[in-house]
């Protein structure tokens with residue numbers, strides 16, 4: 001009963017701004033609710049007060065159900081749950097959570113609005129710093145960023161910042177909230193290459209500053225024109241170019257047997273399934289799926305590949321050369337993968353893929369590893385244990401061992417320098433590449449990283465582009 005009332009309170013509060021935020025307002029709502037025969041806890045005056053030490057859990061599809069479909073696992077907060085969780089925030093005077101956010105969203109401010117049931121204002125607060133809350137709320141590694149710093153986490157559960165961000169992003173989309181874009185153009189054109197989080201963030205930042213922005217995208221509908229960076233700058237009148245072309249080129253291990261039938265990169269496997277809809281009836285995209293599948297790697301891409309293979313009916317083992325502690329994937333992904341029956345074979349490294357007489361995978365030879373001294377990444381280096389090799393019987397191997405930037409742009413643009421990994425060399429603070437007028441950020445610069453890191457870099461690059469163009473005119 002109390003739960004129903006809180007939803008109603010949120011609706012009432014949205015209809016009468018801030019009404020649940022004042023004693024008078026709370027009293028009015030509570031009086032109304034009591035008259036209608038309900039028990040109410042809009043202002044925490046209810047005996048059924050939730051335990052503020054514990055994060056409001058997010059409902060999700062049970063593991064045995066979700067492994068039969070491709071729908072979202074976590075179902076998101078409803079209005080009542082969001083308000084309840086938002087009310088747990090301590091509204092710290094020195095909010096550590098903001099320091100942990102690579103795009104510096106005013107986290108306590110947006111949460112304060114959620115607690116008041118004013119989801120629209122919450123969306124506006126987030127939009128000042130991020131155009132992709134529905135994405136970031138779902139995929140960011142919050143446990144090592146904003147939530148990792150959250151003061152509440154020192155004694156109790158951290159505030160579910162990501163869950164609240166997702167709620168606000170979804171709410172804004174479902175309610176067609178439009179954010180301000182200045183009508184007056186400043187007369188300058190900027191080209192953005194790539195429509196991932198880096199490209200879209202840079203485009204949005206420049207758009208609100210009055211630039212005429214064109215996004216060129218190699219896939220699907222955006223852009224669609226084959227043109228060089230030189231042509232954009234010299235012939236098409238663009239004052240600057242931003243490159244956010246990502247790191248879409250899969251790495252391989254260069255071990256024997258990698259060219260056998262049944263060995264694929266996670267990129268190819270996931271692209272066929274998710275972008276070309278191989279899993280749907282009526283789509284004819286071929287996508288081989290083995291019965292016993294090994295996924296090599298321990299990042300988010302490996303988790304996506306593993307959980308996709310499970311949904312396509314395979315028995316899946318993740319093989320990773322370090323220990324569980326060093327797994328780079330988000331904790332939630334690992335937790336969900338385990339719930340779905342995926343086996344984690346840690347401290348294990350493939351050295352050969354073994355084929356049958358017809359050239360198909362039949363096993364993977366692996367060696368056991370132990371952890372040595374930390375390497376340059378700060379993580380302990382995996383070292384093979386002598387004579388520890390063994391055969392893992394599998395009929396498919398999916399490699400998720402990282403990606404590199406595609407060299408197509410760097411090799412066609414004079415003056416653009418890349419490092420030994422093929423990443424564009426660009427200033428960390430400005431995104432300025434080695435070519436004048438050309439800026440870059442995201443995976444194209446850092447190698448495969450995260451959505452929020454790409455957005456953070458793109459924001460800095462957009463500010464630098466603005467300064468560069470204004471300086472020239």
Ligand SMILES: Cc1cc2nc3c(=O)[nH]c(=O)nc-3n(C[C@H](O)[C@H](O)[C@H](O)COP(=O)(O)OP(=O)(O)OC[C@H]3O[C@@H](n4cnc5c(N)ncnc54)[C@H](O)[C@@H]3O)c2cc1C
Pocket residue numbers: 139140141193194195196197198199216217218219244245246247248270300301304330406408409441442443444448449450451452454
């Ligand atoms: C399977 C998978 C799972 C992931 N899971 C997570 C996760 O859970 N959390 C997280 O934070 N990150 C995750 N990541 C990483 C995250 O997606 C990337 O770090 C992020 O998307 C990088 O953003 P970006 O804009 O730099 O590049 P991208 O998102 O890769 O976008 C680049 C865009 O540029 C386009 N492009 C490339 N070349 C050209 C060209 N020559 N001309 C025009 N367009 C071009 C591409 O088609 C693409 O649309 C995952 C990545 C993968 C592949």
Ligand code: SF4
Pocket residue numbers: 088089090091092095096097098107108149150151152159161
């Ligand atoms: S650190 Fe945690 S408790 Fe403090 S303002 Fe940020 S989200 Fe709220």
